[in-house]
Amino acid sequence: AQTVTQSQPEMSVQEAETVTLSCTYDTSESDYYLFWYKQPPSRQMILVIRQEAYKQQNATENRFSVNFQKAAKSFSLKISDSQLGDAAMYFCAYNPSGTYKYIFGTGTRLKVLA
Amino acid sequence: EAEVAQSPRYKITEKSQAVAFWCDPISGHATLYWYRQILGQGPELLVQFQDESVVDDSQLPKDRFSAERLKGVDSTLKIQPAELGDSAMYLCASSQLAGVLGGELFFGEGSRLTVL
DSSP states (O other): OOEEEOOOSEEEEETTSOEEEOOEEEOSOSSEEEEEEEEOTTSOOEEEEEEETTOOSOOEETTEEEEEETTTTEEEEEEOSOOGGGOEEEEEEEEETTSOOOEEOOOEEEEEEO | OOOOEEEOSEEEEOTTOOEEEEEEOOTTOOEEEEEEEOTTSOOEEEEEEETTEEEEOTTSOTTTEEEEOTTSSOEEEEESSOOGGGOEEEEEEEESSTTTSOOOOEEOOOEEEEEO
16 A cells, blocks of 8 residues: 655754654655645645656755655655744655545644744 | 635534535646545545546545535535544645646645534
């Protein structure tokens, strides 16, 4: 079965510091997409970053970057220069290529300390 | 900026009552999803539409849940009768390119259901 695991229910980071959120997934597929979504309190979930499995280069979006290790089935999110607005639930998601299915992890609550 | 609209934002109901949620996706988005998110957990797919057709409803408890997207635009999710275990956030999402190019999902703010 295809599963997504986020082993850190909660993380804290000091403002301006760097934090890494972990995600592992299980699949027998070779082609797929991985995502990190952010869900702020009482706000809608939004896409943070997207990675295509066939691309070896790690995706980056401003202060957000990923460490994609395909062989290890690991997809971690690094947030640099953390800001108070980064406080939210972060969900890792997996989408097998060519399907409509998106599988989400259980989420990591990120707290940013001033 | 176009958004996915959901209503109501909050719903409190007693068990055995009927409840309905409405979703209007971003214009032009053919794919629509209903997810259930229990507090502290990730979203779990209930049903997925491509235009007006159901693509996946394998996790939808069909004895009490129903969903429709009659004209391939907005959608309604109904629960009848509601049970205590249905208390959760119901999220609607839409996508233009889902299943083809790993398209981004656009989520609404959700409808939080509390069953007493």
